[in-house]
Amino acid sequence: MDKLLISGGKPLFGTVEISGAKNAALPAMAAALLTNEKVVLNNIPCVRDIQTTGKLLSKLGCETDLEGLAKNHCCAITAQNVTSYEAPYELVKTMRASVLVLGPLLARFGKAQVSLPGGCAIGARPIDLHIKGFEKLGAAIKIEHGYVSARARRLRGSKIVFDRITVTGTENLMMAAVLAEGETILYNTACEPEVVDLANLLRSMGAKIEGDGSNRIHIQGVPRLRGAAHTIIPDRIETGSFLVAGAISGGEIEIKSCRSDHLTAVIEKLEETGVGVKKRSLEHLTVTAPREIQPVDVDTLEYPGFATDMQAQYMALMTQGNGTSMITENIFENRFMHASEMVRMGANIKIEGNRAIVTGKTKLTGAKVIASDLRASASLVIAGLVAEGETLIDRVYHLDRGYERIETKLKALGADVRRIS
Ligand code: EPU
Numbered sequence: 001m002d003k004l005l006i007s008g009g010k011p012l013f014g015t016v017e018i019s020g021a022k023n024a025a026l027p028a029m030a031a032a033l034l035t036n037e038k039v040v041l042n043n044i045p046c047v048r049d050i051q052t053t054g055k056l057l058s059k060l061g062c063e064t065d066l067e068g069l070a071k072n073h074c075c076a077i078t079a080q081n082v083t084s085y086e087a088p089y090e091l092v093k094t095m096r097a098s099v100l101v102l103g104p105l106l107a108r109f110g111k112a113q114v115s116l117p118g119g120c121a122i123g124a125r126p127i128d129l130h131i132k133g134f135e136k137l138g139a140a141i142k143i144e145h146g147y148v149s150a151r152a153r154r155l156r157g158s159k160i161v162f163d164r165i166t167v168t169g170t171e172n173l174m175m176a177a178v179l180a181e182g183e184t185i186l187y188n189t190a191c192e193p194e195v196v197d198l199a200n201l202l203r204s205m206g207a208k209i210e211g212d213g214s215n216r217i218h219i220q221g222v223p224r225l226r227g228a229a230h231t232i233i234p235d236r237i238e239t240g241s242f243l244v245a246g247a248i249s250g251g252e253i254e255i256k257s258c259r260s261d262h263l264t265a266v267i268e269k270l271e272e273t274g275v276g277v278k279k280r281s282l283e284h285l286t287v288t289a290p291r292e293i294q295p296v297d298v299d300t301l302e303y304p305g306f307a308t309d310m311q312a313q314y315m316a317l318m319t320q321g322n323g324t325s326m327i328t329e330n331i332f333e334n335r336f337m338h339a340s341e342m343v344r345m346g347a348n349i350k351i352e353g354n355r356a357i358v359t360g361k362t363k364l365t366g367a368k369v370i371a372s373d374l375r376a377s378a379s380l381v382i383a384g385l386v387a388e389g390e391t392l393i394d395r396v397y398h399l400d401r402g403y404e405r406i407e408t409k410l411k412a413l414g415a416d417v418r419r420i421s
Helices: 022-034 048-060 096-109 128-136 167-177 193-204 236-249 264-272 308-318 337-344 374-386 397-402 406-412
Strands: 003-007 013-017 038-042 063-065 075-078 111-115 140-144 147-151 159-161 183-187 208-212 215-220 228-231 252-256 276-281 284-288 324-328 348-352 355-359 368-370 390-394 416-420
Touching: 003 374, 013 406, 022 038, 022 048, 022 075, 022 096, 022 167, 022 193, 048 063, 048 075, 048 096, 048 397, 096 111, 096 128, 096 147, 096 167, 128 140, 128 147, 128 159, 128 167, 167 183, 167 193, 167 215, 193 208, 193 228, 236 252, 236 264, 236 284, 236 308, 236 374, 264 276, 264 308, 308 324, 308 337, 308 355, 308 374, 337 348, 337 368, 337 374, 374 390, 374 397, 374 406, 406 416
Parallel strands: 013 252, 038 228, 159 183, 368 390
Antiparallel strands: 003 390, 003 416, 038 075, 063 075, 111 147, 140 147, 183 215, 208 215, 252 284, 276 284, 324 355, 348 355
16 A cells, blocks of 8 residues: 655745546546447546546446546546446445436436445435435435435436535436436535536536526436537645645745636635735636744635635644634534544644634644545645654555645655655
8 A cells, every 4th residue: 555755844836737626527427428429528637536437437338538547637438338327336435426427327227226335534424315306306216235226217307405515416416407307406506616517518418507606506408418528627626735735835836727716715714824825817826835824713614615625734734823723614524534643743633523623833743644535635745744754644545536646746846755655
């Protein structure tokens, strides 16, 4: 199992290019199941979750070309000869987003079987709201042997109110409704840029969708969709992670190929802490470390609020703040696993329910730490950048699921990072 060895204390300078958004690419790949024509996706990040989705689509019978992914960040998928309708446990357990094939398979073929994902390191994460939505569209759902089996002759449009906001739930239902008969209105939907990106792809495939980006999405079903070419949006969480890395390291970095308008809450919060963020253009940011980082409270919220996927990285920053800050996690019930690892590095963090009280500024010292999930791993890398001595991060496969060549990008900025295989 790979590990990352970081020798802290080097300020970061230079330019980093942001990759495509993993969480936009995953539903886009699943959307290719909605047509028998070729779907070409550009700006796909070369990360493990994309490979896993490629494997899943091939298993279903799709022609999936990921050959040149590392070089051209392009992937072509043709779902002409789909022969299986099942996402097996072995794949779902390594990547929950596999559940995104449920909507498209059900809509186009009238049947789908997907292993229930079960809990994960950040919370219980049920998919009950996806299931309720499919039932509303007329699907018959059975849960047996750890699988959700869904069947329907043709889905029928309906009005669906989500009990709470769910990103992949919104995406799954959107993909199901585009081929349903008649009109569907989704209420209390996720407004994340990844949902809008998926809607853009679906529209270029011929779908009739309005209202994406708001909490009410209107879909008029069509009998069939066609192939399309689409470019995935930049990864806002990778962008945010580099903003924090630059700020904590004491340096100044240029962040290119990003979308600053997708990070408004994160940028505003960082500015409150004293971090300098200059918007050179929509796609280009400069982050400058402050002389002193101010402690500022944060609450995670659905978009456009402060993303839960940036909470761990922000916590690393707050360990270097000049005083006490409170971080409240409102999306997942168990997303503080990184805190105890940061404490092992010298941070002063107390957890009370869904709140973390971080008192800075504490000197961090390198230690052996374990990454528990993707964003926790990123936060430990960030903490390692400022820690004195060597930090050895175990279970780097979490990081590889969602960050493309992170050690190469950090090294180019002057960090002392090595992968140990
Ligand atoms: N929820 C339910 N029932 C459902 C669905 C969700 O109770 O049927 C709850 C969840 O347990 C959670 C909340 O609703 O407490 C929100 O979960 P959501 O469904 O929005 O999360 P998700 O769609 O499974 C996506 C991202 C996550 C990101 C969350 C929140 C993808 C592939 N994943 O997950 O990304 O944290 O939205 O923004 O888009 C990551 O990239 O590291 C990551 C975990």
